[in-house]
Amino acid sequence: MAVATTTRNGRTIWYYITLWAVALLFFAPVVWILMTGFKETADILATPPKLIFQPSLDNFQRVLAESETIPYALNSLWLALGSVVVAVAVSFPAAYAFSRWKFPFTDFLMFLLLSTRMIPAAAAVIPVFQMFNAFGLRGRLGMFLLYTSFSIPFSVWILKGFIDGVSERFDETAIVSGASRLHVMMRVVLPQVKPGLIAAFIFNLIFAWNEYIFNFVLGSAETQTVPFGLSVNLLAAGGNVDWGFVAAMSSMYVVLPMVMIFFFQKYLLVGMTFGTVRGDV
Amino acid sequence: MATDTQIRVAPVQEPGAQKTAHGAGRFKLMGWGLLAPVLGFFLVLNVIPTFWLIGLGFYKYSLGRGTPQWRGIDNFTGIIESQEMWGAFGRTLRFMLVGVSIEVILGVALGFLFWGSVKMPGRRLALTLLFAPMVMAPVASGLFWKLIYEPTFGVINAIIQGLGGTKIDFLTSIDWALPAVLFVDIWMWTPFMILMTLAALGSVPAAELEAAEVDRLSFWNRLRHVILPHGKFILMLGVLLRTIDAFKTTDLIWTMTGGGPGNKTELIGVALYRQAFNSLDLGRASAVSLILLIIAIAFTSIYLYVLNLSKNR
Numbered sequence: 001m002a003v004a005t006t007t008r009n010g011r012t013i014w015y016y017i018t019l020w021a022v023a024l025l026f027f028a029p030v031v032w033i034l035m036t037g038f039k040e041t042a043d044i045l046a047t048p049p050k051l052i053f054q055p056s057l058d059n060f061q062r063v064l065a066e067s068e069t070i071p072y073a074l075n076s077l078w079l080a081l082g083s084v085v086v087a088v089a090v091s092f093p094a095a096y097a098f099s100r101w102k103f104p105f106t107d108f109l110m111f112l113l114l115s116t117r118m119i120p121a122a123a124a125v126i127p128v129f130q131m132f133n134a135f136g137l138r139g140r141l142g143m144f145l146l147y148t149s150f151s152i153p154f155s156v157w158i159l160k161g162f163i164d165g166v167s168e169r170f171d172e173t174a175i176v177s178g179a180s181r182l183h184v185m186m187r188v189v190l191p192q193v194k195p196g197l198i199a200a201f202i203f204n205l206i207f208a209w210n211e212y213i214f215n216f217v218l219g220s221a222e223t224q225t226v227p228f229g230l231s232v233n234l235l236a237a238g239g240n241v242d243w244g245f246v247a248a249m250s251s252m253y254v255v256l257p258m259v260m261i262f263f264f265q266k267y268l269l270v271g272m273t274f275g276t277v278r279g280d281v
Numbered sequence: 282m283a284t285d286t287q288i289r290v291a292p293v294q295e296p297g298a299q300k301t302a303h304g305a306g307r308f309k310l311m312g313w314g315l316l317a318p319v320l321g322f323f324l325v326l327n328v329i330p331t332f333w334l335i336g337l338g339f340y341k342y343s344l345g346r347g348t349p350q351w352r353g354i355d356n357f358t359g360i361i362e363s364q365e366m367w368g369a370f371g372r373t374l375r376f377m378l379v380g381v382s383i384e385v386i387l388g389v390a391l392g393f394l395f396w397g398s399v400k401m402p403g404r405r406l407a408l409t410l411l412f413a414p415m416v417m418a419p420v421a422s423g424l425f426w427k428l429i430y431e432p433t434f435g436v437i438n439a440i441i442q443g444l445g446g447t448k449i450d451f452l453t454s455i456d457w458a459l460p461a462v463l464f465v466d467i468w469m470w471t472p473f474m475i476l477m478t479l480a481a482l483g484s485v486p487a488a489e490l491e492a493a494e495v496d497r498l499s500f501w502n503r504l505r506h507v508i509l510p511h512g513k514f515i516l517m518l519g520v521l522l523r524t525i526d527a528f529k530t531t532d533l534i535w536t537m538t539g540g541g542p543g544n545k546t547e548l549i550g551v552a553l554y555r556q557a558f559n560s561l562d563l564g565r566a567s568a569v570s571l572i573l574l575i576i577a578i579a580f581t582s583i584y585l586y587v588l589n590l591s592k593n594r
Contacts, residue, residue, distance in 0.1 A: 016401045022391060026472060027410035030417070032436060033425045048439040094319035101312035109323075111585060116327060118577035118584070120529040122554040123570035126563060127330035130337065149326035152319055181311060210418035212532045217558065227420040231536060234424055243428055250421040257416040262409040269480050272415070272473060273522060276588055277515055280483040281408075281476060 030254070037248035044243050059248035068229060069249070076225040076253075080208035083147035088200050090148075091155030092193075096185050098156065099163040100171065110160070113153035117274050121213040129217055143223040146214060151204035158275030162196030163189060195267065196275075202264045203271030206257045226253045334574070337567035344561040356568035366569065368544065369552035372459070376548055377527040380466045385520055387467070388474020395475060396482050412476065414469045423536030426465045427452065452538050458545045462534055469533070470523060477519030481512030514591030521587060525580045549573065 036044055038055040063069050098106050116124075128146065132138045137145075166189055174184045190197075212227040219228055226249065233246050261268055270278050338356055340349035360366050398404055414422065429436055432450035442448060451461040485508050493503045531550030534540065540547035540555060547555070553573070557566035 015397070019395060019398050019401060020403075020407055022394070023407040023411040026468065027413055029422075029425050029429060029468065030413060032429060036428060045434050047434050048443065049434060049436045090318035090322070093315035097312045097315035101309070103312065103316075111581060112327075113323070114585065115578050115581040118525050118529075118580045120531060120550045120553070120573055120577070122531050122550045122557070123334075123573040123577075124330070125554075126557050126566055126570050127334040127337065128326070129557075130563070131330055131333055145322070146326060149322045152322055156319060181308075185315075206416055210416075210420075212418065212420045213535075213554070227418050230418075230420050230424060234427070234536065235539070241427075246424055247428065250418075250424050254413075254417040254421050257418075258409060258413050261412055261416050262405060265405055265408060268412060269476060272476060273518065276584075277477075277480060277518055279480045279515070281479045 030251075033247045034251045036243060037251045039244060041244055044247075059244040060252070062245055063248045063252070066245075071221075072224060072226045072229040075223055076209060076227075079143060079147050079223065079225060080205050083144055083208055084151050084201055084204040086144075087148045087151030087204060088155050088159075088197060091152050091200065092159055092190070092197070093185065095156050095159035095163055096189060098160050100168065110157065113156055114274065116153045125213055125217050128214070132218055138218055138220055138223075140222050143215075143218065146218070147208050147211070150211065150214075151200075151208060154204060154207075154274055155200040158200045158270060159193060159196045161270075161275050161278065162193040166192045196270075198264065199267035199270045199275070202260050202267060206260055206271075209256060331574070334567050334570055337564055338571045339568075340564045342562075342564040344558075344563050346561070349564065352564060356565050357572075359565060360568055360572065365544070366549075366552065369547050369549045372544075372547065373528060373549040376459070376463060376466075376530070377524055380463050380470070380527050381520065381523050383467050384471045384474050384523060388471045388519075389478045389516070391471070392475045392478020392482065395479060412472045415472050419469070419532035420536050422465065422469055423533045426461075426468075427537055430461055453542050455542055455545055458538055458542055462537055462546050465533060465537065466527065466530065470526070473523060474519055477515055478512075481515040481519075482508065484515060485511040514587065517587050518584070518591070521580070521584050525577075525584070528576070528580070 035053075037059050038057070039050070039053050040056050040058060043050050043053045097103075098110065103109075132142050132146075135142075170188050170192075171184050174188050175181070179188070210227065211225075212231070215223065215225050215228050216231060219225070230246060230250055230253070233249070234241055266281070269281050337349070339352060339354070341352040341355075342349035398407075401407065430438075430451040432438060432448055432453075437451070438448045449457055451457045454461075489507050489511075490503075493507045498506070529550055530548055531554060534546050534548060534551050535554065538546045540551040544552070549569075553566055553569050556562055556569060560566075
């Protein structure tokens with residue numbers, strides 16, 4: 001019996017080691033970049049590549065000292081945060097209306113909202129580019145509205161799913177006892193769909209944070225984000241990419257999504273499937 | 282009897298009914314009010330650009346060169362005759378087929394492997410590391426791999442040389458560029474299929490799994506009779522989403538190869554981008570976009586069909 005338990009424990013340990021190895025394998029490229037960020041240029045260019053080296057904060061300091069980094073980072077931050085807050089704020093009432101009013105066109109509109117998820121960004125950017133040029137919208141406001149419109153379809157889908165899960169009896173009971181519709185929406189339904197709000201917020205934040213093509217095509221000095229900065233340092237440099245610099249910059253940039261999925265892991269599924277699939281992972 | 286009741290009740294209900302009709306009007310108005318901001322955004326930033334796109338698709342218009350000229354359906358016939366576009370579509374289809382197949386097979390296998398991991402120490406951290414590739418900015422991922430593939434000091438070439446091979450400049454090699462990009466796509470998106478597999482497995486009721494355990498069903502029978510009937514829809518949705526996203530791939534390739542060498546990695550998204558912003562032929566590019574829009578709507582219909590199947594089951 002004791003022997004059996006030991007082998008079973010041994011097998012469990014090996015099983016866990018295997019799983020950890022798989023996870024680390026997928027993460028290895030990121031570790032490599034992180035290491036590159038801590039290397040001095042001579043160590044980066046060394047052949048064969050060095051696994052052991054004298055770590056230096058030089059690249060990170062250079063990134064932070066570069067005059068354009070902070071504006072890029074601030075643009076990334078306010079564009080993502082601001083647009084997502086507004087998107088979730090307007091999507092919640094709309095999702096509530098879609099769920100409770102049952103307009104005859106609800107299915108069609110939900111279909112259209114979902115279809116925005118399926119269009120390649122390169123296809124969508126052309127008319128927006130034309131429109132923004134025609135109306136002089138290529139500043140802060142235009143970009144902010146654009147990013148908000150990116151986050152709305154997903155927020156409506158995810159929140160409608162959660163609100164559909166709240167029984168209408170709650171609404172009816174509250175209204176019979178004299179509450180207004182707005183009270184029902186804000187005080188009865190809203191607290192019950194908090195997970196949906198969090199998921200919409202977190203995943204729209206990640207998507208807006210990562211957005212590149214629209215920013216690259218439409219951005220101006222006041223709206224260009226870090227992905228734009230990365231691509232400029234990478235593409236414009238030709239053969240002379242400053243790898244230490246871009247490695248440090250990108251490793252700082254990917255921290256936010258990773259922290260988000262660490263703390264909000266249970267929303268990952270609903271976040272990655274546009275709110276269409278819910279369940280435990 | 283029934284008529285009797287109706288007649289008797291009718292006069293009593295009438296004032297109330299009127300009040301309700303009035304209330305219904307207000308109720309409807311309020312619904313519209315709640316929808317208004319979202320509809321406004323949708324109209325201005327989705328519907329208007331779509332009509333703009335439809336219009337542009339029928340014009341000859343180069344960016345910064347004069348006014349648009351009517352071209353009729355020439356843009357569309359031009360695309361059908363264009364070898365370049367067919368080539369890009371063909372590459373995209375192959376990229377989707379190969380990439381998604383490998384991601385599904387690998388992802389489902391690893392998903393099963395991770396199925397029993399609920400009590401693993403540090404599971405949350407391990408899953409964060411595992412799922413990291415799909416939540417990082419594709420631009421950053423492209424950059425990571427560009428450094429890893431680097432011909433002179435990249436780590437992969439160091440390994441190849443260490444094993445006695447010769448250096449390969451992956452991203453500028455005619456033979457290696459597409460497989461190299463595909464490999465990165467697989468790295469990024471296999472975790473997504475792991476996630477979907479875990480979700481599918483999680484949707485199987487524990488009681489049915491225990492019953493299968495008691496009945497000592499073989500793995501294949503368990504899969505056929507217990508796991509798949511519950512999990513197949515989530516898996517199908519996963520495969521569909523992955524297919525659509527593979528079709529959309531642009532950022533990653535743009536960062537890594539820009540579509541090159543030549544057009545070896547020029548998937549449809551990249552081809553479109555080049556057409557619009559390098560060749561500056563916005564009319565033609567809009568026509569391509571319209572075709573992609575129709576494909577996207579077809580994808581959406583299929584996705585919703587499967588989603589409804591899973592809900593009405």
